[in-house]
Amino acid sequence: MDPLDRAQVLLLCDLCQRSALQSHCELCQINLCKACVGEHLSDSSMRHNVVPYKHRTAIPNVNYPKCPNHTQKHCELYCEKCDIPVCSTCISSGKHHGHKLTNVLQNPSFIKEILNNDLKELEKRICPTYEEIALDLNSEKINLEKNYEKLTTTVTKQGEDWHREINVIVNKQKSEIDDMKTKHLAALNKQEREIKQITSDVKQCIVDLKKILDSNDVSLTSAYNSRNAEFRNLPPKVNVSLPSFSPHQINTEQLHQMFGSLSALSIITEEHGYTMKTPEAVSCPPVKPLLDEPELITTIDTEYDRLFSVTCLSDEEIWTRGDDEIMKLYNLQGKRLKSTQTKSGNKPRDIAVTRSGDLVYTEPDTRTVNIVKNKKIKEVIRLQGWEPYNMYNVCSTSSGDLLVTMITDDYKQSKVVRYSGSTEKQTIQFDSKGKPLYSSGYIKYISENRNLDICVADYVARAVVVVNQAGKLRFRYTGHFSTTKRRLVPAGITTDSQSQILTADCNNCIHILDQDGQFLRNIDNCDLERPYGICVDTKDNLFVAEYLSGKVKKIKYM
Known part of the structure; x- marks a missing residue:
């Protein structure tokens, strides 16, 4: 029903803001009362097409730019003299009287802005x-x-x-x-x-x-x-009546009721069941600026000859993985608190900590992912079937899933798989053009960002590859040559509370990117020696596992 036909609604003229509207200028996209039609037509600086309001052409579904002066209005017109977009309230103010007004859709710059707004929303x-x-x-x-x-x-x-x-x-x-x-x-x-x-x-x-x-x-x-x-007195005769069985008649209906019943399958199409993703509504942590000079807080000697991985159990405890089958837990004072050996006695490839604080490790030799819970080791995932994939690096996500990097035995294919428990939930392998996202090398540290992006440090590709939650490529980062003249050699990767991405560069530095892949700075002091695995705690302190020295360095960078 047209708004004018609703007795309880009174729409006013855009010019005088007093009388009920009756007409509409389709070229100016303005509503007019009977008295203001003549005044509007007297402006000969532009063409007009005034029609009864009921007969107006439907306004196209366009995201017109919002008016900077009247927040509830959209700018459907453009004042060529003032070189600004204007809304109907701007026109009714009289400030643009006599100026040439055109539909904003006829202005190329605003068409582009509308298109950009549409693209951004999409x-x-x-x-x-x-x-x-x-x-x-x-x-x-x-x-x-x-x-x-x-x-x-x-x-x-x-x-x-x-x-x-x-x-x-x-x-x-x-x-x-x-x-x-x-x-x-x-x-x-x-x-x-x-x-x-x-x-x-x-x-x-x-x-x-x-x-x-x-x-x-x-x-x-x-x-x-x-x-x-x-002998004439015959003995008593033994009379035995045979027992009989009286089967009860089977009442099928009653039998079904006694056995149990299935509830009906309910398939309901809920009109407003899905809600549009609104990134702006997500609460963001307070902004923490980067320090001009990152500070080395402490150094922990892990006793490994070669150190590959470090992951935080808490702000005071870290798990480490080196060149043997033993995984070690240290406090920040360098005291070893616990040691765990792999179930098979083989070397683990990577370690992670779940949301509940359990240690997870991968074992390519047995093609398994295992979890250490209450001092017992349980196999969570085992690859079976014809696919010759080996499991390598792993991370635990905010939803409790596990993200695992895999590669074929012939080193020709590589992918990331999301697991919910032991169930394969998602596979990420190719971009939108069907090309491989990742190289065929096996060193691919992985991390999930706060915005649910999946970040992979691809050692062989010399790149950080970031896809969104659905597995769509967002960007590749291959280094920032203004700060280092050598090519990026990424190993470990982690993210912090600001959704910043940190990757260890074997060229003795750490690269810090924002969530969209823009380079922010390097950490190239603190005497880093071949940084490899990295992680951050809840306070955004960085822990760096040095491959050659076997030491973990805690660094404050924010």
Whole structure:
């Protein structure tokens, strides 16, 4: 319904701001009352096309620039004399009376600004939102099989429980039948023995009588004692009524109710279920400026001949990984607090600490990722199947996932895989043109930024490769030659509370970039000797593992 048709809404003229509007100038994009139409048409510095408001052409869906003087208005016109965009309120003020006004869309610079605004919104908000939705849907599909398998297992278990209970009932009644059968047979056997005994006695009497009758011995006749009266008294008959089984009629409906029921599958399309990604709404930590000269706070000797990795358990404790199968935990005073040996006795390739404080390590020889929890080592991920990938570097994300770098045995393919528990959730391997994102080298330290970007220090490519959460390439950093004349040789990588990216350069310095890949500065003092693995604590202190010296240096840089 047109706003003018709503009795409760009164739209006013853009010029006088007093009377109800009735007309609309399509070329000037301004609403007019009856009295102001003539005044507006009297300005011959530009063309006009005044039509009834109801018959106005719909305004195109364009992100007009906001008016700097009237924040609730958008500038649909451009004052050529003042060389500024103007809104309808600006025009009604009279400041631009007699000036030539054109539609802002006819001004190339503002068309470009509108296009840039659209591009920025598409890149920063709309596209990341859809990519995140697609990622969530992919995760749902991955979990779907597991969830339905769990449901099937529950129903199967219920069936097994019922079968077990039915078997118990059947076996019990069969046992009772066997007992009754045994008792029945025993009763018949007892009576049979009695009858046979009596029959034997009767037959003996017959033999005795015939002997007497055939003999003339009077003494036998006089000694005879008749037992016929005894034999005429027949023994009691054992009557046994056979047991019977009365099966209950199976009530299918009742049986289904007793067994359990499945809730219905509910698929609802929620109109406003997704919300647009708004990076501006994310709370940002206080800005911490970089120090002009980073300060070396302390040095920890790890006793390794070669040191590769360091990761923070807390602000006071660090895990380290060197050139043997032992991973060591130190405090900042250099005291070793704990040592953990890999389960297989092989050397670990990389270490990380989960959100819950558990140590994670990769082991290429067994192609596994393992977690140390409560002094016990549990295998979390094991590569299986035909793919000959080896697992190397790992990091734990803010969501609890694990990001793992992998490479084929022939050193021809490389990728990053996201795991949720043991489930493969995402694979990052190619850019939008189908080209490999990463080199075929195996040294690729990895870290997740606060903005959920995935940052990889690719040693062989001599580059830092950063993709967004959906795996889309954001930028590559290959060094800053104004501060060092040698090519970047990146090893360890980490990020801080400001979403700044820090990468160790084997040329004895640390590069600091902002989240968009812009070089900020180098840390090239503090007597760094072949920096390799790095990490930061919650206070943005940097820990650097020196490959050659086997020492960890704590550096304050913000």
